[in-house]
Amino acid sequence: MSSHKEQVAFPDRKEYEYIDSIFWMPQTKDFDMPTLQELCSYLDDYLQLGMYRDISQNGLQVQGAEQVDHIALAVDARQETFRQAAEQGAQMLIVHHGIFWGRVELVTGHVYERMRLLIENKLALYAAHLPLDAHMEVGNNVQLAKALGLQELEPWAEYKKQVIGIRGVLPQETPINTLKERLQQELSSVDGTVQHFGKGKENVRTVGIVTGDAANELMSAAKDGVDVLITGEPSHVFVPFADELQTHLLCGGHYATETYGVKALGAHLEDTFGVKTTFLHVPTFA
Structure with a gap:
């Protein structure tokens, strides 16, 4: 009995390109979880904090967890945004209006409650006013x-x-x-x-x-x-x-x-560091 090998018809190049396109998956970036120090150094430089004379104490205002994989962003530093950021599991909160404005604040009353929420939840607070x-x-x-x-x-x-x-x-x-x-x-x-x-x-x-x-x-x-x-x-x-x-x-x-800056900055940080970001909408209606 004679052996017979069937001829296999291979697709031409165009068909290969079509098949490739079906199974092609977009390349994703691999990121290491950034440290708080790395994020703050990057933000200080990217936002050019040193260029501006500002009554806001721009930059890191309250220290928090060392590693950051979730950043919350909001217009204002206030107790409600701190609570929401903590509930969302964020380790860092970036705001346009921070809590320190060039004068000594006594840590009593509502200021104490603000600080307590940040420190107990290891939530870092970073502010950028005129630079943003x-x-x-x-x-x-x-x-x-x-x-x-x-x-x-x-x-x-x-x-x-x-x-x-x-x-x-x-x-x-x-x-x-x-x-x-x-x-x-x-x-x-x-x-x-x-x-x-x-x-x-x-x-x-x-x-x-x-x-x-x-x-x-x-x-x-x-x-x-x-x-x-x-x-x-x-x-x-x-x-x-x-x-x-x-x-x-x-x-x-x-x-x-002033919701636009923190939203755009969040998208930029997602793309740059691969962190999760969440915009917290806490309006003042003012």
Whole structure:
């Protein structure tokens, strides 16, 4: 009986590529769990803390666990965010508004309770105030500007001779009410409510953003040809300037406008260190 070998038909290269594409899995990064010291050193450098004169004591404010695999992020350092961070199992909490602001705090009353929650849960507290406003990648101002579709972004608006805001242009002239609605839609997920002050021109294009509490930048806006200033809080002193300078002022809430930086920083740290991050939404409605 003669032997017979069947000819096996192999797929051509294109079929191989198709088969490969079915079983291809994306490459994942391998990370070692970072130490608190490694994270703080990285953040100090990445956020350029040394460049800013700030009443906030930026950087590590309260020490915690040595190893970190879960970081919580929030706008404000307060008892509720500390409780939520501990309940989520985080070893580190990064905030925009910390607990130390350039003056001696007696560790009594509610300050004692804040410290107790942090220390008992080995929860490290790290704060970044002006550096997180001004940062051109993860900062509050640039992130809000991108969310609104601004183009040609550049640093703008000085605070104590340091530029902390941003200026950009809309793709085309836009009715001020349309921009207000766009901002309201953007901030609604973080409980922001937009207020409009001023009687500037009906169609606007140049927009300046300084999140938080910066209605005082109306004079800079008028001088620099900015049609609209977006900030967080209105000001009894400066709101009348909007009419007098014929510059629109849109205020979306201090808290709401400053959720952007910590969210973007969390995403950056996930990608850089492979840690889990959680944004804690604890609004002040202010």
